[in-house]
Amino acid sequence: MERNEVLNQLNNIYNDILDAEGIALTDATTADQVDGWDSLTHIELVVAIEKHFKCRFSSKEIQSWNNVGEMVDSILSKS
Amino acid sequence: MIFNSIPFAVFFAIFFMLYWMVFNKNLRLQNLLILAGSYFFYGWWNWRFLSLLIVSSLLNFYLGIWIAKTENEKKRKLLLYIGILQGLAGLIFFKYYNFFITSFAEAFSVFNMQVNVTTLQLILPLGISFYTFRTISYLLDVDKNKIKPTTDWVVFFSFVSFFPGLISGPIDKAKLLIPQLEKIRVFNNAQVTDGMRQILWGLFKKIVVADNCADIANQIFDNYLNLPASSLLLGALFYTLQLYADFSGYSDMALGFARLLGFNITKNFNFPFFAQNIADYWRRWHMSLTAWLTEYVFTPLSIKFRDYGKTGLAMAIIINFTICGIWHGANWTYILFGFLHGCYFIPLIIKGTMNKKVKKEKITMLPSLKELRNILATFILVMLTNIVFRADSIAHAADYFKHIFSMSVFSYPLFTNRISALTALVFSVIMLLVEWLQRDKEHALQFNEIKIVPWFRWGIYYVIGLIILWFGGTQDTFIYFQF
Numbered sequence: 120m121e122r123n124e125v126l127n128q129l130n131n132i133y134n135d136i137l138d139a140e141g142i143a144l145t146d147a148t149t150a151d152q153v154d155g156w157d158s159l160t161h162i163e164l165v166v167a168i169e170k171h172f173k174c175r176f177s178s179k180e181i182q183s184w185n186n187v188g189e190m191v192d193s194i195l196s197k198s
Numbered sequence: 199m200i201f202n203s204i205p206f207a208v209f210f211a212i213f214f215m216l217y218w219m220v221f222n223k224n225l226r227l228q229n230l231l232i233l234a235g236s237y238f239f240y241g242w243w244n245w246r247f248l249s250l251l252i253v254s255s256l257l258n259f260y261l262g263i264w265i266a267k268t269e270n271e272k273k274r275k276l277l278l279y280i281g282i283l284q285g286l287a288g289l290i291f292f293k294y295y296n297f298f299i300t301s302f303a304e305a306f307s308v309f310n311m312q313v314n315v316t317t318l319q320l321i322l323p324l325g326i327s328f329y330t331f332r333t334i335s336y337l338l339d340v341d342k343n344k345i346k347p348t349t350d351w352v353v354f355f356s357f358v359s360f361f362p363g364l365i366s367g368p369i370d371k372a373k374l375l376i377p378q379l380e381k382i383r384v385f386n387n388a389q390v391t392d393g394m395r396q397i398l399w400g401l402f403k404k405i406v407v408a409d410n411c412a413d414i415a416n417q418i419f420d421n422y423l424n425l426p427a428s429s430l431l432l433g434a435l436f437y438t439l440q441l442y443a444d445f446s447g448y449s450d451m452a453l454g455f456a457r458l459l460g461f462n463i464t465k466n467f468n469f470p471f472f473a474q475n476i477a478d479y480w481r482r483w484h485m486s487l488t489a490w491l492t493e494y495v496f497t498p499l500s501i502k503f504r505d506y507g508k509t510g511l512a513m514a515i516i517i518n519f520t521i522c523g524i525w526h527g528a529n530w531t532y533i534l535f536g537f538l539h540g541c542y543f544i545p546l547i548i549k550g551t552m553n554k555k556v557k558k559e560k561i562t563m564l565p566s567l568k569e570l571r572n573i574l575a576t577f578i579l580v581m582l583t584n585i586v587f588r589a590d591s592i593a594h595a596a597d598y599f600k601h602i603f604s605m606s607v608f609s610y611p612l613f614t615n616r617i618s619a620l621t622a623l624v625f626s627v628i629m630l631l632v633e634w635l636q637r638d639k640e641h642a643l644q645f646n647e648i649k650i651v652p653w654f655r656w657g658i659y660y661v662i663g664l665i666i667l668w669f670g671g672t673q674d675t676f677i678y679f680q681f
Contacts (some may be wrong), residue, residue, distance in 0.1 A: 158492045159477065162500040162511065178501045182342065 120198050122146075125172075125191050132167050136160065146188030172197065199242050200675060201397075201451045202405055209239065210455065217459060218385050225382040229352045232379075232459070236361035240324070247323040250288065255358045257284055258333040262340045262347035262354070274341065281337040285330040292322050297528030325365045327525060327681050329358050331490055336372040338494060345373045353379045360463075362455040366448055366678040368466040368486035375463060383460030388647075393457030395643035395659075400450030402662050403443040407629050409671025410622035411440035417614055419588065419598075427602045429611040432619075437588050438581045439626045442471065444677045445484070450641055464489075469637050470580075471630065474572035476542040479580060487525070491518055512547050516540030526587075526681050531595060535587045542579060621669060 126144055133142045137155040150156045156164070165181055168190075174197035184190045199206040213235050221227045241248045261281040268274045306312070336357075339345045348354045357375050418425060418433030425433075449466035456463045464486050473479035480488050496518040503510030516537060523536015565573060589595035613619045636642045647655070 158497050158500075161497070162504055165501070166504050178498065181501050182497065 120195065122191055122195070125194055126187070128171065129168070129187065129191070132171055133164065136163050136167055144187045146186065146191065148187040149185070168194070174198070199239055201448065201455070202401055205242070209235075209242075214458060222383075222385070225380075226352060228382060229350075229356050229379060232356045232360065233352055236356065236359040236364060239361040240359060240364060243324050244321075247321075250323055250326075251329060251359055252355075254285065254288065254329070254333060255355045257281065258337060258358070259348075259351055259354045261337060263349060265337065265340050266347045278337055278341045282334055285334045288323075289326055289330045292320055292326060294528045295320060322680070324679060328367045328369055329364065331369045331487075332358055332372070335369070335490060335494065339372055345376070348376055348380070350380070360456075360461075362452045362459075362461075363463055366445070366452070366676060366681070367484075368449060368452065368464045369490050370464050370486065371489075375461070378461050386460065389457050389460065391647075392644060393454040395454075395645075396450050396457065396641045397454035398659060398662055399641060399643045400447040400452075400454060401666055403447030403450065403629060404676070405666050405670040407622070407625050408440050408443035408447055408677075410618060410669065411436040411443065411626060413671060414613070414619050414622050415440050415588075422598055422601060425601075425612055426609040427604050428609055429613075430598060430602045432611050434581050434585050436619075436622060438577075438584045439622075441584060441587075441677060442467075443626070443629060448676045448678060453641070465640065469633050471577055472573060472634065472637055473576050474569060475546060475576055476539065476579065477546055479576055480539070487522065491522055495521055508547050512544055515543045515547070519543075529590075530592050531586050531589050534592060534595075535583060538583050538586065625665075625669065 126146075129144050130142055133144065133153070133156070134140060137153070137160060139155060142153060144153075150161070165176070169175055172194050174194065176193060176197075180193050184193065199209060213231070217228065217231055221231045237248060237252075240251060258281055261277055265274055265277045265281075268277060336345075340347045348357075353376060356379055357370070357372060360370070360375065363370060415433055415437040418429055418436070422430055422433065446467040453463055453465065466485050468482040468485060470479050470482035473482050496514055499514035499517055500511060503514050506513070517540070519540035520533060520536040522539070523532045523534070526532040526535070585598055586592075586595045589598060633642045636644065639645070643658075645655075
């Protein structure tokens with residue numbers, strides 16, 4: 120799977136979970152740059168991402184992500 | 199030293215002058231002065247417990263460096279656990295030892311077994327709950343590679359014992375404060391003026407609002423058996439106002455003093471009484487503690503429980519807030535307080551609206567009817583739960599509630615001193631009004647100097663100063679010193 124494809128699918132997931140419309144994630148995007156993405160929504164997003172990409176992240180992995188790019192890296196490493 | 203006292207005023211005046219006029223040429227000297235000042239400040243209260251603070255700083259300083267250097271995962275975790283255990287052990291011993299053994303004895307007495315326990319005459323080291331959480335967060339962040347450990351011991355020791363926040367927080371994260379300690383501070387007139395305004399507002403809240411509300415709340419709580427239920431509700435109201443004005447007033451002063459030294463430390467309050475639901479409330483109340491617990495307790499738990507959907511999330515929240523309650527002290531009332539607050543999230547979790555922050559709308563003068571309803575509902579929930587927080591025991595809280603749910607709730611509240619109750623109420627309303635109008639600012643007295651003419655600004659300062667002198671109450675300490 121390509122990075123852009125992953126980002127596109129993440130955009131859809133984020134829009135859905137955060138009840139938003141025009142989210143456009145990039146590799147450098149962090150939580151404080153996205154309205155509604157905080158520690159409470161974070162876990163909802165993780166669950167939705169795991170379900171969508173049919174993968175499972177370890178606790179350590181999830182807590183190591185500093186931006187969307189690192190999240191994408193983890194997703195790609197599972198496929 | 200308490201911020202609103204003569205010794206502190208003298209100390210800080212001297213410190214401020216030395217800091218900006220004598221020690222400002224060299225970063226190391228500037229930091230050494232901070233360290234010396236912080237230890238003097240802490241030692242003024244009790245020089246014996248100063249050794250605990252120093253030992254804790256020393257141990258965590260080296261642990262931070264060793265953890266970062268260690269590649270071996272097992273060894274790394276061992277060092278991390280040593281550090282966390284050291285911090286928690288000190289905290290648990292001084293804070294909870296008596297609670298554990300008396301609860302232990304009580305549990306045995308249920309089975310008619312008498313266990314003789316000796317409680318120790320333990321004084322709680324001031325600030326231990328706060329500086330311990332600083333060091334623990336430092337080690338956890340180093341372990342997760344979120345920050346590099348500092349190799350400058352003066353910087354690290356200053357981070358742990360930074361005196362504006364030493365006694366009652368905010369609980370600064372290392373990644374916010376350490377970088378500021380590693381750069382020389384340059385005098386900035388605007389920053390200093392802003393700091394002074396925040397201190398003034400903090401003083402007003404503490405001396406005028408908190409201390410006057412305390413008088414009324416104490417009278418009512420002490421005499422609750424003889425008062426009508428309507429008075430008891432007012433007691434809860436005044437206590438809630440007192441708690442907010444006291445702690446946020448202290449925090450405003452802490453932030454203000456830090457700003458006078460060129461530091462921006464973490465905000466602790468964001469006008470919590472304007473919250474529209476309980477999640478929003480905790481994002482605005484004691485923010486540094488909420489952030490700490492969210493990062494180091496809630497997030498790992500919610501990740502672990504993510505397979506259990508909403509139930510898992512609820513469990514994570516309840517555990518998180520029960521710990522928040524326990525943090526406050528060794529009493530079942532605090533545990534119940536925390537547990538209840540965790541439970542209040544359940545409707546939000548079920549509805550799925552916990553995450554949806556109130557969308558940032560244009561700041562209007564008045565709240566909409568819906569907003570007002572939400573604000574009042576949240577406030578009342580918080581106010582009633584504060585009865586549990588304040589009570590001496592669960593039985594005391596239960597009794598207080600029993601007396602509220604009686605017909606006398608419709609009778610006129612009694613006051614031994616109507617004037618002082620009115621004073622407390624009037625100034626509380628003024629406080630809330632000013633904060634409402636300034637709710638999009640960093641603090642209530644933050645304003646753009648260009649937009650307000652000097653005579654008006656100085657007028658405000660004088661008026662507040664006079665109010666403090668005329669209407670100031672006389673409570674000696676800050677409530678959160680005991681935590």
